[in-house]
Amino acid sequence: MAAIYSLYIINKSGGLIFYKDCGTKGRMDTNDSLRVASLWHSMHAISQQLSPVNGCSGIELLQADTFDLHCFQSLPGTKFFVVCEPGTPHMESLLRYVYELYTDYVLKNPFYEIEMPIRCELFDINLTQAVQSDRVALLGR
Amino acid sequence: MQFFGGSEINPSPQVPTASGNNAHMMYVFNRNGVCLLYKEWNRPLHTLNPQQDHKLMFGLLFSLKSLTAKMDPVNAEKGNLGVPQLPGQGCSFHSFRTNTYKLSFMETPSGIKIILVTHPKTGDLRESLKYIYGLYVEYVAKNPIYNPGSPVKSELFNTALDQYVRSIS
Numbered sequence: 001m002a003a004i005y006s007l008y009i010i011n012k013s014g015g016l017i018f019y020k021d022c023g024t025k026g027r028m029d030t031n032d033s034l035r036v037a038s039l040w041h042s043m044h045a046i047s048q049q050l051s052p053v054n055g056c057s058g059i060e061l062l063q064a065d066t067f068d069l070h071c072f073q074s075l076p077g078t079k080f081f082v083v084c085e086p087g088t089p090h091m092e093s094l095l096r097y098v099y100e101l102y103t104d105y106v107l108k109n110p111f112y113e114i115e116m117p118i119r120c121e122l123f124d125i126n127l128t129q130a131v132q133s134d135r136v137a138l139l140g141r
Numbered sequence: 142m143q144f145f146g147g148s149e150i151n152p153s154p155q156v157p158t159a160s161g162n163n164a165h166m167m168y169v170f171n172r173n174g175v176c177l178l179y180k181e182w183n184r185p186l187h188t189l190n191p192q193q194d195h196k197l198m199f200g201l202l203f204s205l206k207s208l209t210a211k212m213d214p215v216n217a218e219k220g221n222l223g224v225p226q227l228p229g230q231g232c233s234f235h236s237f238r239t240n241t242y243k244l245s246f247m248e249t250p251s252g253i254k255i256i257l258v259t260h261p262k263t264g265d266l267r268e269s270l271k272y273i274y275g276l277y278v279e280y281v282a283k284n285p286i287y288n289p290g291s292p293v294k295s296e297l298f299n300t301a302l303d304q305y306v307r308s309i310s
Binding site: 028048049059063 | 165166184185186188189194198200201204207209211212213215216222233235238239240241242244258
């Protein structure tokens with residue numbers, strides 16, 4: 001069964017605001033995850049510079065030997081990216097669904113400060129449910 | 142459950158007009174970052190001058206390799222971020238796709254990096270890149286007059302490359 005290894009959410013300036021690790025090996029400590037998120041933010045921006053045609057909005061899919069990375073950038077500039085097994089289907093729908101959860105449980109939360117790390121319990125609960133493999137298959141329909 | 146509609150935020154990329162040619166451009170770098178070859182078939186937008194463009198491309202690839210080696214969820218042993226990796230050491234990416242282009246990358250054990258930038262709907266080009274490396278070995282590496290580390294000026298190589306790239310779907 002194809003697996004999701006981790007999920008990151010970064011704000012407009014490239015700071016990591018949410019990180020969820022579902023993998024067993026290769027866990028990163030907090031500092032490393034922060035660095036990786038900022039690095040991704042810069043790489044995403046540079047890839048737009050190198051485009052041969054107009055209208056590039058940055059990297060959407062990165063394929064490596066042992067994992068795939070899908071990235072979704074919302075209109076305000078928040079980036080959602082997920083690290084998964086190569087060939088996992090429905091990752092774009094999952095990212096859009098996570099964006100929905102983000103708007104419902106995080107942005108509409110009156111105690112949440114924008115651009116700050118996410119500490120919303122309902123968001124965590126719904127996200128855990130969404131990431132389970134049977135739910136991901138449902139999202140694909 | 143309401144999802145985003147299928148409409149694109151940005152206007153759709155222009156379809157390449159060159160006959161049968163899906164490739165935009167190609168770079169070949171050696172292990173020191175020297176651009177040995179830069180070929181352009183279809184590039185309407187030039188953001189930077191050639192030197193800066195090559196440096197930016199090399200820098201992007203170097204950093205992406207570092208990122209993928211660190212983010213690798215399968216291997217437990219990982220170096221620190223930013224430490225230069227030997228060719229073949231650690232997990233490396235082979236392609237990335239944006240809404241306007243797809244970049245395919247291959248690094249050989251000798252540190253030669255081959256990059257092909259194509260239309261976003263292109264499939265897996267790893268075999269094509271291996272074939273291009275084969276052309277490089279035949280026409281460039283085996284050329285006794287060629288000075289390693291200097292830009293490639295072989296006519297035979299350019300012709301063979303053009304012919305091959307036009308045939309990639």
